[in-house]
Amino acid sequence: MDGAKLIITIVGRGQGDAVEKLYSDRHVRWHYRSVGAGTASSELLDVLGLGTTERDVLFSLGSKSAAERLMRLLKEDRPESLNAKGLAFDAPLTGLNNLVAAALERQGPSMTENGGLPMPKENDSSLIMLFVNQGHTDEVMNTARAAGARGGTILRTRHSGPEEDRNFLGFTVQEERELVFIVANGETRNTIMETVNKKHGLKTPAGAVILSLPLDHTVRL
Numbered sequence: 001m002d003g004a005k006l007i008i009t010i011v012g013r014g015q016g017d018a019v020e021k022l023y024s025d026r027h028v029r030w031h032y033r034s035v036g037a038g039t040a041s042s043e044l045l046d047v048l049g050l051g052t053t054e055r056d057v058l059f060s061l062g063s064k065s066a067a068e069r070l071m072r073l074l075k076e077d078r079p080e081s082l083n084a085k086g087l088a089f090d091a092p093l094t095g096l097n098n099l100v101a102a103a104l105e106r107q108g109p110s111m112t113e114n115g116g117l118p119m120p121k122e123n124d125s126s127l128i129m130l131f132v133n134q135g136h137t138d139e140v141m142n143t144a145r146a147a148g149a150r151g152g153t154i155l156r157t158r159h160s161g162p163e164e165d166r167n168f169l170g171f172t173v174q175e176e177r178e179l180v181f182i183v184a185n186g187e188t189r190n191t192i193m194e195t196v197n198k199k200h201g202l203k204t205p206a207g208a209v210i211l212s213l214p215l216d217h218t219v220r221l
Contacts (some may be wrong), residue, residue, distance in 0.1 A: 004063055005090045006059065006090065007060040010038075010087050011086035015084035018081075019082065022081065027062065027066040027069075028062035030107075035057070036154055066107070074219045088219045088221055125185050127213050128149075128182040128212045131157065131179055132206050139200070143195055143199050144195070147191045148191055156176070157176075
């Protein structure tokens with residue numbers, strides 16, 4: 001078994017169906033979809049070809065070989081059948097249910113199918129994730145932009161644990177929160193995280209919880 005990967009794809013609203021079909025045809029068939037809102041400037045939206053702040057956010061699971069072949073296809077061949085604009089990135093999974101991992105392996109192509117080699121890791125990009133109290137996202141994004149972020153995508157979330165767990169660090173965690181995704185390279189990642197934490201960390205009204213995970217590949221669709 002060659003492991004598994006998570007692919008996160010952010011495209012314009014209504015374009016998730018085309019992405020899901022292409023991914024499924026390429027042996028990445030396990031998907032979860034959410035609706036998000038973008039925070040990028042109008043100029044960056046034009047560059048990405050999105051033209052709108054509304055997003056389809058697709059979380060897809062696949063075997064390592066299938067995911068890397070898919071990312072190579074998106075980067076090098078840019079299939080005309082994919083009527084979607086946005087960004088896709090993948091990250092390795094360090095743990096997964098045994099049954100899920102086995103199912104992904106069965107669905108994936110063999111090591112020789114379609115030829116070619118897996119796509120080599122090519123960058124030091126990271127996905128920064130900011131969990132922020134509602135009403136503070138704009139100010140947090142303004143701080144992130146000043147530190148080097150070009151934009152982000154927002155998902156609505158809520159605390160789902162026991163009531164007492166909302167005070168586990170001695171601070172009251174707001175039940176309704178927003179999750180902000182920011183893709184950043186190694187040169188700006190630490191600056192963004194440190195600056196946001198200093199101005200909007202847990203002891204502030206924004207109550208930001210900040211984390212990041214490494215990405216293997218980033219592809220503009």
